[in-house]
Amino acid sequence: MDTGRTVVARIPTSVAGPSRLTTNSEVATISYLKSKLSLPIPKILAWSDDPNNPAGIEYIIQEHVDGAQLHGQWPQMTSSEHMHCTKDLSFKLRDMATLEFPAYGNIYFADAPIDATSKIPLEDGFCIGPYCNPLFWNCGAGDMEMYDERIQKAGLPTLIHADYNKRNIYVSPKDTTQITGLIDWQLTCIEPAFIYAHSTPDFAALPDINPAEENDQPNSADEQWLLKDLAICHQTYDVIMTYKTPKLRPARELDSSLFRLFHYCFTTWRDGIPAIRQELMDLKGIWADLQLPGDFPYSPDEKEIAEHAQQYEDFETKQKLKAWLKIQMQTTSDGWVPNEVWEAAKEANKAAYDEWIESACSEGMTVEEADKLWPFDSR
Template structure:
């Protein structure tokens, strides 16, 4: 501003979520949280969810957060600072999880532009309405063929059964309405018919899971930050264990607690253990090994700190964290089968079917794959795992997240590294193809996870 002060002005892109609702929900969520618990969320100075206003767009104007991104500071911090910062952030999650809600969906102001039958009254001035995540409105980036309208069931949902129905309805709504060019699909994507069958099966399996008392106990409505990672956390430049700001509350939602329970933020995640490089000499390898050991010890302390707080001090998350995560994974993926591929959902169904009795579930699993299906799945799953390993390797080497997010100041270096990684991947495929192996250049190109080539 002219007087030297800073504010942040934000406008939504079409992929942000439903028009008006995404803005109204974000502002309502921030307003409610600031009124209930002590969190370093930047104050909203002005906002408007009507695109016909004089600015010509919805907007939110907020205070500028003091401090620096944790993403920028993390590598400069020592192990004790990492642990203290993780503890502070874990206790922040505890505060959010202490709030109670009457239904699943998103939080809005009571006068939000919604039909009355889509509003579940909440505390004075607020209501629970439709889930405003882009997933339910078919607006995710890179999925233009799905931009034809929202799911017919975006909520709100008063109980777990209706929430599950919303997931399946959304999964069906995300299937293309016409045949897709196979050249654009991953080798293990599966046909539209495959996905229809998987969704019908998932509906039966999820219905049985949602009747289990342990799953019900783990399904208390909870509202947590939807993207609680280092890039959205600001800390003091002088004392990085002090949290100064939490940003990007877009698409915050009220979910069954088990949806959040087993997610691990990047500041508490254990690192991948890379394979030894045969080109390193023995002395270098020893020093690198010691460095990796120190990093693993540091990350383990952060992970254990986070785990203790989530399990011991957050009652809503405890039931799910004490149960086998296999019970809950289908809830995460059944509504995104087309995005994640048929093999991803089929793997969850196969594991549930194989472990049904071991997991203490009543009766028999509605899904029982044939030997032929299992053999075909094993071949497809090998490709799927190769892509997941590639994504993990790229995420660690490019210092990005699974969606490819890169801070603007690191973009040029990351683009060069990305290009080198792609060239290496394709060269490996060429060599495999020349040996007559299953991997080909065309297949490798399809499996590359980012648009850039």
Template structure:
């Protein structure tokens, strides 16, 4: 069992006597981990990190059939937004504030709540759900220069959507996307330990943003209790010769060594004890950073997403991702069709030009298939069957 304080009372109705939604829990026993950490020795640091890693293992041991937030089975929400799980619970809409556009610092960035908050039974629908919430036009047209215009932002997201759809088809991404429930803010300020034995975890608090997410959302975030500190450059360290400086340097050296041990302990535990996270931790972070940015693009800037797309494109072959050539082929084919048929990406043409457009469409389709036939005869990758599948419009 995880040491989570019991809930004594709660209300999600602001018309209650308090005048606001609230939750009251038992007092968390022990002391916050960051308060006692400086007094602990190296072995205690390692054992505490190991205990916290085992807590992650317990969280990840639960299996779920969908992505979303966890609710009681009798929660009064629409049955179409419930996916049943065991022991009187269900998976329902994701409670992340971004989905509901109620974050106090982001009210000016978004319109109303998303119409698709989950739950999502597969990775594709999960990604599209997040894309939907951030492609809603913001209430305010004022933005910082690095954010770009609303139009630029939406255009970039549409490109990102195509890339995400390709990524989620890969087996390695699928293997790294198992629905996983972990503490969303698993850091020192939310961890309590015993003052008598600081290797014993006595309390974990601040669970309100916890949701069932793809494993890779959590995999490469190292909690602060296991993070490596930044080391100063050697030229920045003064050589004074004073005993106080030597003692300070020795203390820092020990702290760095302890941090390295904790980092290694956490990394080994995640790869060895938490099977759900292992495939994701073995992937290059470049592969799934786009999934992270897609949730906060307008806040973090379109430039960040643009850079991720550039890096992903440049390293596609190196990262072992399939079908990048197909992606480029589809983009070139779509552009060619739009120009040849004088239409848009949806295939719309005025009714008075329909007959001419239909004939032209037939001609360019035949030309495309003929090109594929010749390619297939030469033993190249583009076959007739593949060319037909890559064709942008429904008509043949």
């Protein structure tokens, strides 16, 4: 601004979500959370969900976040700082999970442009209404015939930030263990607790080792340090989510075969069908052990099983390759890197691609087969 003040102006893309609802829900969610908890969320200065306003488009104007993006600070931090930063974030997630809600859905202002029959009153001028993110649920909190008692206990309506990763977290440059800002609340909505049960921030997720390496052993001291560091962060996050967050504990203790389908059903556009088909097969094998009623409804024939085996092997290889690349290039699963390191990242990506092709071909793959498994557009 002319005054020297910095603000952030955001407008929705055409695929962000339904018109008006996406903007209204994000602002309402932030406002509701700021009224209930002491979370470091940037203050909203102005907003409009009506594209007929003088600007001609929906918009949100927010204060600029104080601090530095965690993604840029992480490589310079010590393991102790990583652990304490993970602990700080985990307790913020726990605080969000303590909030109680009467239903699943998105939070809106009470006067949101939604049909009155689709609004469930919340409090203080807020309501719960239809989902406006890409995930879709064909059941509500009252549809008890959709799940048994174990699922009910593990499916309490829960609100947690949907995309905790290093690029959405800001920390103090003077004390990187202190989180100063959390951004990108667009997809935050009230979900069954088990949706969040095994979600892990990118800096606390345990990866697979490079599939091209023999015996799955780290190939350098730096990689061994990274894996040890991730294990510490993962353990810190896991303990707080399991033992300090009562609403998530039943879900984290529940056999994950009962709800992993929900995690894969909305990623088939990206990963294909093998993951969700494998979950169906695994669930079929333990259906009786879980004491679930009736016969399992999915029964593939031998030909389908044989075709799936090859497809799933490729799927697993691709996931392990992506996990290895995240370690090697310190990137996220979608390949994001800061603009200032883009040129260096392209060179590292090209070197990793060449190494992958050479290793895969030495194991009997063709170049075309290996190239098809590469997870990023850039080669």
